[in-house]
Amino acid sequence: MNGGMKNETKGDGLLSYKQAASLLNICSRTLRRMVDAGQLQAVRIRGRVLFRPADILKIQEQGTA
Numbered sequence: 001m002n003g004g005m006k007n008e009t010k011g012d013g014l015l016s017y018k019q020a021a022s023l024l025n026i027c028s029r030t031l032r033r034m035v036d037a038g039q040l041q042a043v044r045i046r047g048r049v050l051f052r053p054a055d056i057l058k059i060q061e062q063g064t065a
Contacts, residue, residue, distance in 0.1 A: 014043060014050035023056050039064065 015023070021031045034040045035049075040059060042049045 013053065014045075015053060015056060017049060017051075020051040020056050024059060034059075 017028045017031060021028045024031065031040070035042045040051070041055055042051055044050075
């Protein structure tokens with residue numbers, strides 16, 4: 001699945017809420033709850049909330065989404 005994730009990443013290597021939620025096969029609201037609960041770390045850049053692909057991959061491997 002790593003190859004598919006590479007195609008989903010932005011030029012800066014970070015994923016948007018929509019992209020991250022899609023890769024985890026969950027809705028963006030569930031993703032937001034995971035961030036609020038501390039299950040997933042978000043990166044904030046210029047008001048945007050983004051995710052590191054490695055963090056999304058880790059959640060996929062753990063099966064916690």
